[in-house]
Amino acid sequence: MVYNLTKGKSKDLIKGGEFKMRKKVSLLLVLALILSMLVIGCGEAEAPADDEEDVAVDAGEDVAELSKVGLVVAGGLGDRSFYDSANEGVEKAKEDLGIEIKVYECRNDPSLYTDQLVQASEYAPIVAVVGHEFYDVVQEIAEEFPDVYYIYVDNEIEGIDNLITISYAENEGSFLAGALAAMLTEEDSIGMVGGKDMPVIRNFEVGYRAGAEYINPDIKIETIFAEDFEDPAKGKEGATALYSGGADIVFQVAGKTGEGVFEAAKEMGKYAIGVDTDQRYINPDVIVASMVKKVGQSIYDTIINIQNDEIEPGKVVYYGLEQGGVGMGYGTEDMKQFVTDEMKAKLDEIEEKILNGEIEVPAAK
Amino acid sequence: MLKQILNLTLIQHTIRTATPLILAALGGLLTEHAGMLNIGMEGIILLGSFFGVLGSYFFGSSLAGVLLAGLVGLIVGLIFAIFVIDLKSDEFIVGIAINIFAGGLTVFLLRSIFGVKGAFSSPNIIPLPRLNLPGISSIPFLDIIFNNHTVFIYISWIFVIMTYIYLYKTPYGIWLRAAGEYPEALETAGVSFRRMKYIASIACGILCGFAGSHLSLGYLTLFTENMSANRGFIALAAIIFGRANPIKTFGAALMFGFFDALGIRLQVVGVPSQFTQMIPYVATIVALFILTRRQLTKRKRDSEKQFK
Numbered sequence: 001m002v003y004n005l006t007k008g009k010s011k012d013l014i015k016g017g018e019f020k021m022r023k024k025v026s027l028l029l030v031l032a033l034i035l036s037m038l039v040i041g042c043g044e045a046e047a048p049a050d051d052e053e054d055v056a057v058d059a060g061e062d063v064a065e066l067s068k069v070g071l072v073v074a075g076g077l078g079d080r081s082f083y084d085s086a087n088e089g090v091e092k093a094k095e096d097l098g099i100e101i102k103v104y105e106c107r108n109d110p111s112l113y114t115d116q117l118v119q120a121s122e123y124a125p126i127v128a129v130v131g132h133e134f135y136d137v138v139q140e141i142a143e144e145f146p147d148v149y150y151i152y153v154d155n156e157i158e159g160i161d162n163l164i165t166i167s168y169a170e171n172e173g174s175f176l177a178g179a180l181a182a183m184l185t186e187e188d189s190i191g192m193v194g195g196k197d198m199p200v201i202r203n204f205e206v207g208y209r210a211g212a213e214y215i216n217p218d219i220k221i222e223t224i225f226a227e228d229f230e231d232p233a234k235g236k237e238g239a240t241a242l243y244s245g246g247a248d249i250v251f252q253v254a255g256k257t258g259e260g261v262f263e264a265a266k267e268m269g270k271y272a273i274g275v276d277t278d279q280r281y282i283n284p285d286v287i288v289a290s291m292v293k294k295v296g297q298s299i300y301d302t303i304i305n306i307q308n309d310e311i312e313p314g315k316v317v318y319y320g321l322e323q324g325g326v327g328m329g330y331g332t333e334d335m336k337q338f339v340t341d342e343m344k345a346k347l348d349e350i351e352e353k354i355l356n357g358e359i360e361v362p363a364a365k
Numbered sequence: 366m367l368k369q370i371l372n373l374t375l376i377q378h379t380i381r382t383a384t385p386l387i388l389a390a391l392g393g394l395l396t397e398h399a400g401m402l403n404i405g406m407e408g409i410i411l412l413g414s415f416f417g418v419l420g421s422y423f424f425g426s427s428l429a430g431v432l433l434a435g436l437v438g439l440i441v442g443l444i445f446a447i448f449v450i451d452l453k454s455d456e457f458i459v460g461i462a463i464n465i466f467a468g469g470l471t472v473f474l475l476r477s478i479f480g481v482k483g484a485f486s487s488p489n490i491i492p493l494p495r496l497n498l499p500g501i502s503s504i505p506f507l508d509i510i511f512n513n514h515t516v517f518i519y520i521s522w523i524f525v526i527m528t529y530i531y532l533y534k535t536p537y538g539i540w541l542r543a544a545g546e547y548p549e550a551l552e553t554a555g556v557s558f559r560r561m562k563y564i565a566s567i568a569c570g571i572l573c574g575f576a577g578s579h580l581s582l583g584y585l586t587l588f589t590e591n592m593s594a595n596r597g598f599i600a601l602a603a604i605i606f607g608r609a610n611p612i613k614t615f616g617a618a619l620m621f622g623f624f625d626a627l628g629i630r631l632q633v634v635g636v637p638s639q640f641t642q643m644i645p646y647v648a649t650i651v652a653l654f655i656l657t658r659r660q661l662t663k664r665k666r667d668s669e670k671q672f673k
Binding site for chain 2: 076077078079080084196197222223224225227228230231232233234236237238240241242244245256259260263282283
């Protein structure tokens, strides 16, 4: 019975034009729904922005409010160099200053850059951003969250008040690495494996080259870019090509790709120089020294400066040899030492000359 | 300058780079013949790399690592088969799921078992042994090219021939191809196409697992997150390029390896890396163009013959 009734009804509806009417009504309803959703959506987007301001106003007055730090990295932790160094910095801040930290990894997924940065900005009033990939994103987000402090390493951006960029003199540190390589090599031929051909890595390269040529003007220096920071197999092949071409020391500036450089050195009985952190511990028999770039230290210092309100808004902070931002690492005492005291003395002498301007280190960024 | 680029290490490099691709591609072409291309190869390679290191580290033997990697590959291959053959899921979705799963699982296990993030290397990871063929070590040219490779390189060559014989010279190979091309015919002949598909999928898993263990135990002696670095997809390209014929696929994998090696060597003589980076891709397009053209003209000639 019921079945028949409905069937009849729907037929009538279609016949009697009432169906068309109903269609219009439902269309209107849908439109209204969409509009209301839009309105609500806009309202929601504005609401947290207000909250942010409240938080930030408090933050300006009270150091305790600046007690959270978010660390956003473009790749993933565990590269035993660049990102890990940044992480050490915030970990140290957590221990010494008792702040809360949270790490946001983007795992090289560009679609996550904005999201993770926004997440971090909503979590903490201080956000440390690590990775050249964020160059555009961090500027946009910094303007959207004017009350969050952003510490962005490895780039130079001026003019945004809440964005503090830290620039390192990789060239100065690499000058020492190059000089050391030139002193250690027996073949008068050295090499370097870079992650990607980009300004920061080029800055390592020109320094390294200049340093080596300072010791020995006739030295042969070859550079290979793996064009990947996460493929150790490529790093190994690059280093193998350099070693079989005559080089006996290779400087790696390639993140996880660099692990492959160490493998190649081990296999071919040659030597390597590590980067960013003191990497000797990875394989003390082939890694003779490391060019340390103190990303962590600089982030740590900047967090303290923000808390004490000692920052210059919108300015670039420089970390070179003078500020102790770059330097050489020789591992711990119990490791086999390749770098003699004479070499260290010579390097100290070079450092002195760089500091007083006697040696001018070329730059590439 | 030419000597710096075209020397014997170039061939060595080609062989080394191509081997993981060859192993994975051999597995993948079996599934391709069985009519269900497994794009989860990338993930299985990654899992193989991880479990290779795990087995080698805990059992103190590279063989244990390889077997564990193969076992994990087998399991994943079986899961793929269950989903695609019996549950009739879309093979691409399952493949993507395997890739994502592998990425997550290896990171998780790396942290929970070894307590590290990102990379794990240890002197306790026993690498695969290297072979020195005594017969050719006295001939300098052959010695450099063919000696002192890890065992998997030689095994991969044997696998290429075996797969070729299996596919084209044995009835089982015909069954396998029929399972992909015309399963009804196979059923009529009294052979279960389901079984053939299962065999293909499991073999693919095992071979990809081996490819992974070769990467982490033969090529390198460490594990890093995402160390498969898209090799599964390049293997996929090699399969499509070689039209799923083992010999041609082997050639395609060698070609990819060669251009990779060439790219690095060109950088040494001063060619910018941005340029060397595109060499493999440009070469692929050119080769694909030539191949397709040749096929088209051949087809045209054949059809002309018919009308005469």
